[in-house]
Amino acid sequence: MNQPLFEAVDLTKSYGSVEALRGASFSVGAGEVVALIGDNGAGKSTLVKCMAGAEQPTSGTIRFEGRDVRFDTPTDARRLGIETVYQDLAVAPELDPAANLFLGREIRRQGIFGALGMLDKKAMRTRAAAEFDRLGVRLQSIDVPIGSLSGGQRQSVAVARSVVWASKVVFMDEPTAALGVVQRERVLDVIRRVRDEGVAVVLISHNMPEVLSVSDRVEVLRLGRRVARFTARDATLEDLVGAMTGALSQEEDT
Amino acid sequence: MTAPTVENGGAIPRRSVSARLLTANTFWIALVLLALIIVFSVLAPNAFPTVFNFQRLAIETAVLLVLAVGMTFVIITGGIDLSVGSVLIFAGMVSAKTMNALSDGGSAIDAGWGVIIAGLVAAVLGGAVWGFVNGFLIAHAKVPPLIVTLGSFGAALGAASLLNNGSDIRTVPTVLKRALGSGTSFGGIPNLVITAAVITAIAAWLLHTTRFGRYTFAVGSNPEAARRAGIGVTGHLMKVYLLTGLLAGAAGFMSLAYYSTTGIAAHATDNLNAIAAVVMGGTSLFGGVGTMLGTVIGVFIPAVLKKGFNITHVQDYWQMIAVGAVLVAAVWFDQQRRRARNRL
Numbered sequence: 001m002n003q004p005l006f007e008a009v010d011l012t013k014s015y016g017s018v019e020a021l022r023g024a025s026f027s028v029g030a031g032e033v034v035a036l037i038g039d040n041g042a043g044k045s046t047l048v049k050c051m052a053g054a055e056q057p058t059s060g061t062i063r064f065e066g067r068d069v070r071f072d073t074p075t076d077a078r079r080l081g082i083e084t085v086y087q088d089l090a091v092a093p094e095l096d097p098a099a100n101l102f103l104g105r106e107i108r109r110q111g112i113f114g115a116l117g118m119l120d121k122k123a124m125r126t127r128a129a130a131e132f133d134r135l136g137v138r139l140q141s142i143d144v145p146i147g148s149l150s151g152g153q154r155q156s157v158a159v160a161r162s163v164v165w166a167s168k169v170v171f172m173d174e175p176t177a178a179l180g181v182v183q184r185e186r187v188l189d190v191i192r193r194v195r196d197e198g199v200a201v202v203l204i205s206h207n208m209p210e211v212l213s214v215s216d217r218v219e220v221l222r223l224g225r226r227v228a229r230f231t232a233r234d235a236t237l238e239d240l241v242g243a244m245t246g247a248l249s250q251e252e253d254t
Numbered sequence: 255m256t257a258p259t260v261e262n263g264g265a266i267p268r269r270s271v272s273a274r275l276l277t278a279n280t281f282w283i284a285l286v287l288l289a290l291i292i293v294f295s296v297l298a299p300n301a302f303p304t305v306f307n308f309q310r311l312a313i314e315t316a317v318l319l320v321l322a323v324g325m326t327f328v329i330i331t332g333g334i335d336l337s338v339g340s341v342l343i344f345a346g347m348v349s350a351k352t353m354n355a356l357s358d359g360g361s362a363i364d365a366g367w368g369v370i371i372a373g374l375v376a377a378v379l380g381g382a383v384w385g386f387v388n389g390f391l392i393a394h395a396k397v398p399p400l401i402v403t404l405g406s407f408g409a410a411l412g413a414a415s416l417l418n419n420g421s422d423i424r425t426v427p428t429v430l431k432r433a434l435g436s437g438t439s440f441g442g443i444p445n446l447v448i449t450a451a452v453i454t455a456i457a458a459w460l461l462h463t464t465r466f467g468r469y470t471f472a473v474g475s476n477p478e479a480a481r482r483a484g485i486g487v488t489g490h491l492m493k494v495y496l497l498t499g500l501l502a503g504a505a506g507f508m509s510l511a512y513y514s515t516t517g518i519a520a521h522a523t524d525n526l527n528a529i530a531a532v533v534m535g536g537t538s539l540f541g542g543v544g545t546m547l548g549t550v551i552g553v554f555i556p557a558v559l560k561k562g563f564n565i566t567h568v569q570d571y572w573q574m575i576a577v578g579a580v581l582v583a584a585v586w587f588d589q590q591r592r593r594a595r596n597r598l
Contacts, residue, residue: 054482075484090482092475093595094542095468103472104483106465117464125268143268148595 003066005030005200006082006169008051011060012224013043020046021057022224026202028169033191033201035211035232038221039244044204047221048171051202052084053077064168081167085159085175093147097139097157098128100146101164135160135190152183159187169200176210188214208237220244279536280548283584287551287558294562301565309444315557316450317342317512319550320505321528323457324498326549329532330461331474331494332541333392333399338502339524340410341384345506346516347414349377350423365427373430377507378500384410385499386492393491407525415518426514434511446512453504458546470494474541530556530577534584540592555580 004027013021021043028034038044049055051062053071062069064080071077074084091100102124108114125142132139137156139149146154159175172191176184191214195201205211211218212232220228220243228243228250242248268274295303321338328335353362353373362369384406391402437445461467469490472480481487509517533539534555535548560573 073484074482078484084482086482088478090476090479092472092479092542094475094538095471099468099472100479103468103479104485106468108465117466118459119463119465119468121463141269143274145595 004028004063005065006051007063008047008057009061009063011047011050011057011062013046013050013055013057020224021050021060023060024221024224025226026051026219028200028202030168030200031195031198032217033195033203033215035203035205035215035218036221037205037208037211037218037240037244042221042244043224044221045173046224048084048173048202048204051077052082052171054084078165081165082169083162083166083171085162085170085172091146091154091158091161093154094145096143097132097146097149098125098142100157101128101131101161103161105165131164132157132160135163135193136186137190152179155179156183156186156190159190163190163194163199166194166199169202170194171202171204173204174206175203176205176207184210208240211240212237222246278545279543279584279588280545280551283534283536283548283551283555286580287555290555290558290562294558294566297562298565302562305442307561307565309442309447311554311557311561312447313444313512315553316444316446317505317509318524318527318531319450319553320453320501320508321524322531322549322553323454323546324501325528325532326457326535326537326544326546327461327470327494328399328498329474329529329537329539330470330541330544331491332477332539333474333491333494334403334529334539335388335399335495335498336403336525336529337384337388337406337410338498338505338528339521340407340414341381341499341502342506342509342524343516343518343521344384344410344414344417345377345380345503346510347417347423347506347518348380349373349507349510350426350516351417352376353427354423354425361425362427363425366429370427370430373427373510374507377510378503381499381501381503381506382496383499384502385496388499389492389495392495393488403525411518414516418516420518422516422518424515426510430511431514434508435514436512446508449508453501454546454550457501461544461546466490466493471542471544474543476542527556530581534577534580536584536588538588538592539585540588543588 007027009025010023011021012019012023024043024047026036026047036044036047046055050057053074053076056072092103095103107120107123109118109120129142137160139153146157155175155178159172162170176187179187188210191201191203203215212235215232218230218232218235218240219226220240222244228248230239239248301307321342325335325338350373353365353369354360356369356372357365388402388406391397392399434445434449439445439448461470469480469485472485473487473490477487531552532549533552535545535552537544537548556573556577559576560570563570563573
């Protein structure tokens with residue numbers, strides 16, 4: 001494998017006496033979907049949080065485009081084009097889809113009013129509509145509070161919000177949990193589209209058929225450490241489950 | 255980071271104007287106000303719908319409106335500020351003290367504009383100090399707003415009383431009283447009302463069209479989402495409480511000009527009146543929802559009720575009961591709306 005776009009090496013993270021990560025490693029290349037799987041408590045969410053800047057690892061190295069990087073906040077990561085879709089939908093339910101899409105990245109007006117902080121709401125609505133259209137997110141209206149949308153639509157907006165801004169890497173922590181079949185397919189479509197544009201996608205999922213259908217590679221985490229790597233094409237359900245439960249191990253303990 | 259560059263936008267429609275109107279809290283509360291005005295106008299056609307009456311109504315609500323404008327920002331963030339009435343008194347006291355100290359013989363009665371402007375600055379700064387204290391304790395120390403501002407509600411009043419040994423200051427510059435307190439412009443519009451209207455208009459602009467306003471809604475709607483979107487939630491809350499303190503300071507100066515006293519005993523329920531006005535105006539106590547127009551209407555409903563009861567010779571204690579009922583109804587509607595939404 002050539003130089004990965006994004007790489008975590010030997011990350012540890014302890015909360016007091018609890019070790020959530022014990023030397024976990026992970027890598028993903030541009031234009032690749034890598035599924036990160038593992039049993040409950042394996043440390044998937046913690047690993048993603050550390051890689052996305054939401055938490056800081058106790059020790060270990062994160063490399064992006066070949067350089068060592070350190071993210072003190074998710075904003076640091078975002079500046080490099082690294083976005084995250086969190087498991088709990090972090091949307092503002094009282095704001096409309098366009099406002100949510102542009103949250104923290106509002107377009108201001110030209111000239112003096114823009115300098116005073118005045119927003120260009122029309123431009124944001126238009127561009128939001130175009131982006132939702134491109135990503136296949138169907139909404140009846142662009143200006144209702146997103147709290148009044150269905151759970152699936154809300155999730156689609158949350159996914160779209162990260163994907164639209166992710167120019168390099170997007171982490172998705174169970175983006176299809178709590179979705180219906182149609183909505184789930186739509187999110188998976190979005191993942192494929194984003195990958196085809198050259199973005200690295202990291203997908204946490206519990207749904208093994210979904211993992212095998214959408215990802216190019218699979219990395220397995222167990223007890224805070226990577227225990228196996230597969231090419232999705234060659235892997236079977238039994239391989240994945242075996243690695244998750246510890247029946248099968250490729251990487252030696254260090 | 256590059257912005258998306260897709261040209262074929264506008265595929266998703268906005269709702270129609272009527273659909274947006276019917277779901278707006280502000281629309282319904284405006285109907286209530288309109289109905290009240292019509293009812294009282296019919297009951298007292300010679301006394302209620304007069305220029306003089308509306309002038310009195312506007313001038314008597316001007317100070318409260320400025321407090322309520324600040325309160326609107328705070329409540330949209332999901333917070334509350336119980337201290338505004340005490341901060342108003344404190345600011346008025348600091349202002350009066352400053353103006354007296356700068357005048358010959360310790361009485362500012364004959365003071366000129368230089369001293370008055372110093373008094374204005376003192377009032378606004380006095381308000382800002384309490385806003386800063388509130389904001390710091392709420393945003394940084396994470397003490398619940400209810401407790402912080404209950405504390406500063408008492409503390410600001412105590413501090414104001416200490417400044418003049420518990421008695422009011424009544425030596426307010428005559429020039430100020432004439433200009434801001436009782437003066438009119440543009441053929442009879444009270445200057446106090448114009449001041450309040452300008453402040454409200456600027457605040458409405460800030461809330462509804464700027465990034466500051468957008469962040470205020472976002473922080474109230476879901477602080478975690480706002481934080482993840484890169485919004486400095488702590489800093490923003492600081493600014494909101496600071497703004498509210500600042501506006502309470504300005505209201506203190508207006509109150510001083512109008513009543514020509516610091517009114518230590520007169521503002522004990524201003525906080526609740528401001529909160530009631532904001533909430534009646536459709537701003538949600540749970541945060542994330544609200545309009546400045548609604549607050550203006552919410553300020554006028556109790557005032558119209560009181561005036562109307564006075565004119566129609568109903569004891570105005572009924573006003574308190576009516577306002578209480580409308581307030582509870584407004585919050586109940588808000589909760590119903592939320593429940594209906596969350597069921598989806």
